[in-house]
Amino acid sequence: MKLKDLFKFKQKKSNTLSPEGLSDKELSDLWTQCSACKTTIYNADLKGNLMICPKCEHHFRIDSATRIGQLVDINTWQEINENIIASDPLNFTDLKPYTESIKAAKSRSGCTEAIITGFGKINNLEMALGIMEFNFLGGSMGSVVGERIARLAEEALKRQTPLVLVSSSGGARMHEGLLSLMQMAKTSAALTKLREHKILFVSVLADPTYGGVSASFAMLGDIIIAEPKAKIGFAGPRVIEETIRQKLPKGFQTSEYLLEHGQIDLVIHRKKMKETLATLISMHKK
Numbered sequence: 001m002k003l004k005d006l007f008k009f010k011q012k013k014s015n016t017l018s019p020e021g022l023s024d025k026e027l028s029d030l031w032t033q034c035s036a037c038k039t040t041i042y043n044a045d046l047k048g049n050l051m052i053c054p055k056c057e058h059h060f061r062i063d064s065a066t067r068i069g070q071l072v073d074i075n076t077w078q079e080i081n082e083n084i085i086a087s088d089p090l091n092f093t094d095l096k097p098y099t100e101s102i103k104a105a106k107s108r109s110g111c112t113e114a115i116i117t118g119f120g121k122i123n124n125l126e127m128a129l130g131i132m133e134f135n136f137l138g139g140s141m142g143s144v145v146g147e148r149i150a151r152l153a154e155e156a157l158k159r160q161t162p163l164v165l166v167s168s169s170g171g172a173r174m175h176e177g178l179l180s181l182m183q184m185a186k187t188s189a190a191l192t193k194l195r196e197h198k199i200l201f202v203s204v205l206a207d208p209t210y211g212g213v214s215a216s217f218a219m220l221g222d223i224i225i226a227e228p229k230a231k232i233g234f235a236g237p238r239v240i241e242e243t244i245r246q247k248l249p250k251g252f253q254t255s256e257y258l259l260e261h262g263q264i265d266l267v268i269h270r271k272k273m274k275e276t277l278a279t280l281i282s283m284h285k286k
């Protein structure tokens with residue numbers, strides 16, 4: 001077969017229709033395969049089940065808008081600081097310029113940055129809420145993520161409102177070098193002020209929470225909650241194994257392992273997350 005024929009063959013294969021006459025694209029719009037148990041799930045059922053596999057309870061990663069819909073009372077969400085957007089202080093280029101990566105991340109995620117912050121009600125109780133968006137450059141923390149969290153914490157202090165942050169991140173944003181690492185100190189300082197004024201801060205860890213995020217604000221919650229089987233750690237397991245030249249224990253860096261070893265307080269099923277957060281907030285109401 002000639003090379004150009006191979007391309008034609010591949011093209012033809014990708015256009016193959018299912019017995020019902022649906023293309024691959026149409027099928028993937030309708031069905032999703034669970035990465036844990038390989039069950040094929042009808043997308044409408046998956047959405048109706050809060051993006052949890054009905055067979056094995058695997059929690060699929062969800063975007064920030066879906067998370068807001070699951071946690072915030074209807075018509076009460078108000079975003080703040082959405083106009084703070086990234087610049088390119090280092091004029092950074094890897095495979096492509098940083099500015100182009102941002103543009104692509106915006107159109108892919110529909111978000112202006114890797115975190116959305118604002119205020120809303122949860123079972124009729126006021127809360128400040130920040131939700132990281134993994135689809136925006138892997139939920140990486142750059143200057144804007146740090147600034148939005150710091151401002152949200154300051155506003156929560158002003159309004160005397162409990163703060164909830166939902167993390168889902170690969171860590172610091174390398175495109176901003178040292179400036180992204182500085183956000184660890186900035187967010188930690190802002191959260192310390194909340195603690196000094198006895199304002200509740202609950203940190204929710206979703207899959208995955210790694211690097212500079214787990215090494216700063218995500219682990220500073222007065223109460224730290226994780227979703228089941230979320231991967232949480234600083235460096236990935238392969239890097240650790242290569243560094244210490246030892247095999248890591250089974251279940252290392254999962255929510256359940258961290259709970260067993262006292263690093264987090266609760267592992268909560270997504271269906272019980274809103275109710276749990278609302279209970280915690282009402283218990284700490286001034």
Ligand SMILES: [Zn+2]
Nearest residue numbers: 034037053056
């Ligand atoms: Zn499953």
